Amino acid sequence: MTRLISTLDSNFSKFAQNTMARRRPDRNYVISQLKHYQTQYNKNGLFNDYLVRLEAFALGMEETGLLDIAGMVFSKLAKLPTTDEMKEQFLRGGLRVARKQRDPIHILARIVDLKKLYEKNGDTHSRFKMLFAEESALTDIVGNFRQAKEKYRTVSKQSSSLNRYIIQLARTKVEIAKMLRPKEAYPMLLEAKSLFESTAFDNGVRYVEKMLAKY
Numbered sequence: 001m002t003r004l005i006s007t008l009d010s011n012f013s014k015f016a017q018n019t020m021a022r023r024r025p026d027r028n029y030v031i032s033q034l035k036h037y038q039t040q041y042n043k044n045g046l047f048n049d050y051l052v053r054l055e056a057f058a059l060g061m062e063e064t065g066l067l068d069i070a071g072m073v074f075s076k077l078a079k080l081p082t083t084d085e086m087k088e089q090f091l092r093g094g095l096r097v098a099r100k101q102r103d104p105i106h107i108l109a110r111i112v113d114l115k116k117l118y119e120k121n122g123d124t125h126s127r128f129k130m131l132f133a134e135e136s137a138l139t140d141i142v143g144n145f146r147q148a149k150e151k152y153r154t155v156s157k158q159s160s161s162l163n164r165y166i167i168q169l170a171r172t173k174v175e176i177a178k179m180l181r182p183k184e185a186y187p188m189l190l191e192a193k194s195l196f197e198s199t200a201f202d203n204g205v206r207y208v209e210k211m212l213a214k215y
Contacts, residue, residue: 027072037050
């Protein structure tokens with residue numbers, strides 16, 4: 001087993017070094033190789049060893065400036081069956097990379113992932129902080145939608161429409177308002193109502209009007 005681990009680790013290290021030596025690694029090749037090594041490590045009961053190698057690979061890509069690959073790998077790590085503590089670590093790595101790339105749509109995605117993780121764990125304080133971060137990211141996207149789309153670094157799917165982001169921003173403001181004192185919540189709800197109205201999302205408008213009627 002020791003020899004097997006040594007061989008796998010050696011091969012993975014060569015793959016990582018070769019990838020870092022390229023100015024523009026082929027994304028599809030990297031994905032295929034990561035799937036190959038995941039299968040090999042898993043088949044031999046070495047999943048934890050694979051996690052260690054994969055995180056080191058992501059950090060190496062980030063340090064080398066290959067941020068597209070680093071972001072992709074952090075995203076992959078966050079989807080693997082690990083502890084919530086590790087998942088948070090990987091998501092924060094992905095968020096850090098997205099911020100380095102100034103990619104607001106991926107920044108938003110990692111923030112939402114973190115928010116859901118904290119919500120699942122009942123961490124109200126951290127979830128509240130992520131709601132404000134989500135509002136900020138959405139405000140950036142809505143205010144600079146064309147630039148945000150241009151910076152969206154992915155080939156797997158398209159970004160949402162502007163209206164969807166506006167509705168998401170309105171919903172985020174509503175969620176924040178629910179956790180604020182009435183004096184602070186009221187103007188936040190008015191902003192949410194205005195955003196819903198701008199997209200003709202009548203259900204959202206009616207929902208906010210019911211909330212406003214309570215004040």
